[in-house]
Amino acid sequence: MKGKGFIFNQELCVNCKACIAACSLENKFTLPVRTVVTFNENRQQERAVSHLSIACNHCGIPLCMNGCPSKAYIRNAATDAVIIDQEKCLGCNYCTWNCPYDAPKFDTRKRVIGKCHLCYTLVADGSLPACAQACPTGALKYDRFERHDSAAIPLLPEGFGIEPALRFSEPVKNIPLEIIPPDNTGKLSAAGKGNINSKADWSLVLFSFSATIAAALTIFSFFSDKGPGSLIISLLSLVPGIISLFHLGKPLRAWRAPANIRYSPLSREIACYILFVTANFLMLFLNFPIFRLFSVFTGLILLISIDSVYYYSTGKIRTFLHSGQTFISALLIASFFTGELWPFIFTVIIKLSLSVRGLTAYRSSGTEMIFFFRLAALVISSASLLTGISYPALPVFLIFLTGELLDRIIFYIDFYPRSIKASLNNT
Amino acid sequence: MDEFITVCPRNCYSTCTFKVQVENNTIRRILPYSGNRATPEGPCIKGLSYIERSSSPARIINPLIRTSRGTFEKIPKAEALDIVSSKLSSLKEKYGPHSILWYRGSGMSGLTNEIGSAFWKAFGGATTTYGNLCWPAGLEAVRLTLGTVKHNVPWDLPNARTIIIWGKNPAETNIQEVPFIAEARRSGARIVSIDPLRTPTADKSDILYRIKPGTDAALALAISRILIDNNLIDKVFIEKYVRGYEQFRHSLTITPGEAEKITGIPENEINRLAQIIGTGAPVTFLPGYGLQRHLNGGQTIRCILALAVLTGNIGKPGAGFNYANLQSYVFDTIKEPESYYPDNETDIPFRRSLSMAGLGKDMLKIKDPELKGALVERGNPFLQSPDSTLVKQAFRNLEFKVVIDQFMTDTAESADIILPAKNMFEQSDIVGSYWSPYVQFKPKVLEPPDNVIPESEIYYELSERLGLKIPAEQIPLPGNENIEHWLEKRINGYTQLRLDDLRNGPVPAPGLQEIAFSDLNFKTRSGKIELFSEEAKEKWKVLALPEYVPIVYGSYSEKYPLVLLTPNAGNRIHSQFGNLEVIKENSDKPAVLFSAADATRRKIYDGCRIRLFNDRGEIFSTAKISERIPEGTVVLYNGIWLNEGGGGNFLIEGRMTDMGYGSAFHDNRVEAEQAVL
The missing domain is CATH 2.20.25 (N-terminal domain of TfIIb)
Structure with a gap:
């Protein structure tokens, strides 16, 4: 893609933040949409310190726009700027997960996303965006160039292929500063900067967990007479929807959420959820096996759609191999409820192995206790089920469900949306 | 628009x-x-x-008077001026004009600043200040050595093959120099920083020599010796243009080994640095001002400047000693640093002056008459003068204080009357630069708020009220057209430049040498570069030769182990700008910076409340552990307002530099501990 974009010279940037100030003075945004990120912030001796001024790169393939469930993003034709329409934004934050450059930011006052709009009125008039105009060293320029994919940005993990309008004017030289005498006194460690971006959010934990249980109950009822009736399942299936509203900056705009079903996994999730609720309510009136099967089917589809929302994680464990993903959890919970031994043993083995893998990844991280509790809950409850003791006594039931809830919490603890800061720290 | x-x-x-x-x-x-x-x-x-x-809601746009309850109240402009003039005349009547201190800071540059002195002269005089808080020791050192304080134009820097950034931090205090350094580096120049701190500028360098504060002269002298011993000097240049080489050579007693003990830089590395300087021509030295805010500041600058002299790095493209470039100060009769000298004659209006460095002490001490009143403009001595506690006490003793300012600074808070100051857009003026070579016109582009009048008009109004008959050439009538007329006349006779020549943008100073000293004409006493300067000896009672004089921290600070440095912050000019939202949003919160080692030893952690103290006083602040700080040193950027915790000047003794009447801010030691809440 040809076009104009930001051209950045690392040798010239000294982190003076004039670009940020120019942006806020020009646009009166209520939050700083531009930031300067520092590579080797802790000044490890073996590496050079450098900075990158970054806001939105107005990508050729904008992940924010593609993922936005409410189609709040538009591309300005005159300037190719990717702009958010704050009137349409739900405040769901999904774009903040998708963007690898942290361009969209949640404005806690307005409760919607704010982001760089490339000063598109200025740019359309032939002027420069305020940031590039203001840079007092000339490190940040805005000019015409052939867009490459992000491999052209050496500080970022390569190969997103999303055609960011950002390029480095010359290859980055990583010549460390030679310090004389060498500085050996009490270095700060490079570590200890984790959890920058962990998105553990209670409403999301409860939304996905209640959806998992609702879906598991449809399976339970399909295979067993002991399962709850259609009315209970229908009412239960409303719970996740209500909870999910709490996570939105603008809950009243929730109706827009399925608007981008073609591109947005989040829109698909909401659509699947609506389908699932509809199927359950249909069951109230048409309680035939085929409709019950339809409800089971929509439940499983819903879980797959929930899991795919979290596809882009830079956490230690891959989303699809995570013990806390909803699909496997629902199968386990359903087989636990039905008491069907072989399916239960099969899913427990999968769960156990995934959990142990997770524990290994998080060994001596300070959070391993929660993994132990989670494993203990699974072992205790499955042991009591397998030995036939006291099933279906309430304590076992509670221990089991607590274990599954912990697993979902672990899933979020490990969920790191892509972020430029995380990329820099890992480079 | x-x-x-x-x-x-x-x-x-x-x-x-x-x-x-x-x-x-x-x-x-x-x-x-x-x-x-x-x-x-x-x-x-x-x-x-x-x-x-320019449109901050925090700006003072009405004259304010202190009420009996200690708060401020708006009063009409005319009334405020009436009160000021009657107070001034009654003080003059009772105690004489010299009972009033006229204090000027460096808050705004421009020729119109002189207008005040016409008023005070006609008033019968006032007690003024001599010296300067910033840079005069170095200016004097350069003047004594080279005769004139100037250097190559900034855009010559990429011609350098070696750049020695000695105690300067352009990435924060002269950011427009960064592209020139980067261009030099891109074309292969070696960038060396010599600094106790790992500044953002050091981050852009190839090598950082982390020297102990105040020992730079010892390093420079050791390098001189190596240069001479290894024949890395420009003998032809020295023979033709340098006075005192032989005496200087014989005075070089500091060996690299001894320099290692003094400076903390290993002997072999001092040798390497000498090689870099001796074989890297053209070399440009970029010395900073913090470097000379030491008791030995002037001599330190002379020692470092000797390196440029010995290696012939003067008067050539890509070479030089860029301390200050006063070539654009074409309309000054007396240039810095001489303009900082106190007047010695006995019968002139400004015969009595107090040192900038020891303001508080001097104000309290002075008799016949004692100080009774003060008018402060363009300055914030409460924060920016050393010994803040004494300064505050001295101001508290005064009967009547007028402060002219745009914002409610800590000094303004102490005033009896505050007169709102113009901002830079509200009056025309002419401004020079001490780095770039341009003479520049600053036009009036905004109407000031209704109750704001420029300082020139404040003085006009006061002189009218006091019945001082001051001609309009000295104090122009109100109105910007009259100021421009005044400027027109003011610059007449100095150069061919007229005001209209300046209106279309910056103009290179008439007579500009892009490569300073390219004519090899040195306006010293001897007409040569003076390594040996009798003038230095006569005027400042220092050795005629550059010398390393160890810092005396003073008996009071012996029990305090940490050297306190108060450099300039990137986002402030002294105490200006820090009160603005856009600046606060983009700056770290004011904090005392510690090395990890010093912090750990004192059980101080990042973000913890601390007390920083010595026998002069204490301040409370937040600790920040930073890789930029070497062990044994703490840093608190200067210009921190009292409502942000206050600046280091509460802990700094008001002592003068060895020459030029500067202030030795950086020779104080402190201790720190976790604050008990």
Whole structure:
């Protein structure tokens, strides 16, 4: 893609933040949409310190726009700027997960996303965006160039292929500063900067967990007479929807959420959820096996759609191999409820192995206790089920469900949306 | 929307030219002006902040009077001026004109600042100040050595093959120099920083020599010795243009081994640095001002300057000693540093003056008459003068204080009357630069708020009220056209430049040498570069030769182990700008910076409340552990307002530098501990 974009010279940037100030003075945004990120912030001796001024790169393939469930993003034709329409934004934050450059930011006052709009009125008039105009060293320029994919940005993990309008004017030289005498006194460690971006959010934990249980109950009822009736399942299936509203900056705009079903996994999730609720309510009136099967089917589809929302994680464990993903959890919970031994043993083995893998990844991280509790809950409850003791006594039931809830919490603890800061720290 | 070319009048190297867009008497945009070759990419974040600063709700736009309850109340302009004039005349009557201190800071540059002195002369005089808080020791050192304080134009820097940044931090205090350094580096120049701190500038260098504070002269002298011993000097240049080489050579007793003990830099590395300087021609030295805010500051600058002299790095492209470039000060009768000397004659209005460095002490001490009143303009001595506690006490003793300012500074808080000051956009003026070679016109582009009048008009109004018959050449009548007329006359006779020549943008100073000293004409007593200077000895009672004089921290600070440095912050000019929202949003919270080792030893952690103290006083602040700080040193940027915790000047003794009447801010030690809440 040809076009104009930001051209950045690392040798010239000294982190003076004039670009940020120019942006806020020009646009009166209520939050700083531009930031300067520092590579080797802790000044490890073996590496050079450098900075990158970054806001939105107005990508050729904008992940924010593609993922936005409410189609709040538009591309300005005159300037190719990717702009958010704050009137349409739900405040769901999904774009903040998708963007690898942290361009969209949640404005806690307005409760919607704010982001760089490339000063598109200025740019359309032939002027420069305020940031590039203001840079007092000339490190940040805005000019015409052939867009490459992000491999052209050496500080970022390569190969997103999303055609960011950002390029480095010359290859980055990583010549460390030679310090004389060498500085050996009490270095700060490079570590200890984790959890920058962990998105553990209670409403999301409860939304996905209640959806998992609702879906598991449809399976339970399909295979067993002991399962709850259609009315209970229908009412239960409303719970996740209500909870999910709490996570939105603008809950009243929730109706827009399925608007981008073609591109947005989040829109698909909401659509699947609506389908699932509809199927359950249909069951109230048409309680035939085929409709019950339809409800089971929509439940499983819903879980797959929930899991795919979290596809882009830079956490230690891959989303699809995570013990806390909803699909496997629902199968386990359903087989636990039905008491069907072989399916239960099969899913427990999968769960156990995934959990142990997770524990290994998080060994001596300070959070391993929660993994132990989670494993203990699974072992205790499955042991009591397998030995036939006291099933279906309430304590076992509670221990089991607590274990599954912990697993979902672990899933979020490990969920790191892509972020430029995380990329820099890992480079 | 109207667009004007203007210039930033702050006390800063860069003196950026910029374009300003004005709409409805409000600054809308600040844009770069590429016609200034030194600042083509435009001003820094502080310059951009004028958009906020010029219409800040925090600005004082009405005269204020202190009430009996200690609060301030608005009063009409005329009434305020009446009170000031009657108070001044009654003080004069009772105690004489010299009972009034006229204090001027460096808050805004421009020729119109002189207008005040016409008033005070006609008033019968006043007690003034001599010396300067910033840079005079170094200026004097350069003047004594080279005769004139100047250097190559900023855009010559890429011609250097070696750049020695000695105690300067352009990445924060002269950001427009960064592109020139980067260009030099791109074309292969070696960038060496010598600094106790790992500054953002050091981060952009190849090598950082982390020297112990105050020992730079010892390093320079050791290098001189190595250069001479290894024949890395320019003998032809020395023979023709240098006076005192032989005496200097014989005085070099500091061996690299001894220098290692003094400076903390290993002997072999001192040898390498000498090689870099001796074989890296052309070499440009970029010395900073913090370097000379030491008791030995002037001699330190002389020692470092000797390196440029010995290696013949004077008067050539890519070479030089860029301390200050006063070539654009074409309209000054007496240039810095001589303008800082106290007047010695006995019968002149300003015969009595107090040292800037020891302001508090001097104010309390002076008799016949004692000080009874003060008028402060363009300054904030409560924060910026050393010994803040004494300064505050001395001001408290006064009967009547007038402060002219745009904002409620800590000094303004102490006033009896506050008169609102103009901002840079509200009156025309002419501004020079001590880095770039331009003479610049700063036009009036905004109407001041109704109750704000420029200082020149304050003085006009006061002189009217006091019945002082001052001719309009000295104090112009109100109105900007009269100021421009005054400027027109003021610059007449110095050069061929007329005011209209300046209106279209910056003009290179008449007689500019792009390569300073390219004519090898040195206006010293001997006409040569003076390594040996009788004048230095006569005037300042130092050795005629450059010398390393160890810092005496003073008996009071022996029990305090940490050297306190108070360098300039990137986002402030001294105590200016820190009160603006856009600056606060983009700055770290004021904090005392510690090395990890010093912090750990004192059980101080990042973000913890601390008490920083010595026998002079204490301040409370927040600790920040930083890789930039070496063990044994703590850093608190200067200009921190009292409501942010206050600055280091409460812990700093008011002592003078060895020459030039500067202030030795950086020779104080402190201790720190976790604050008990």
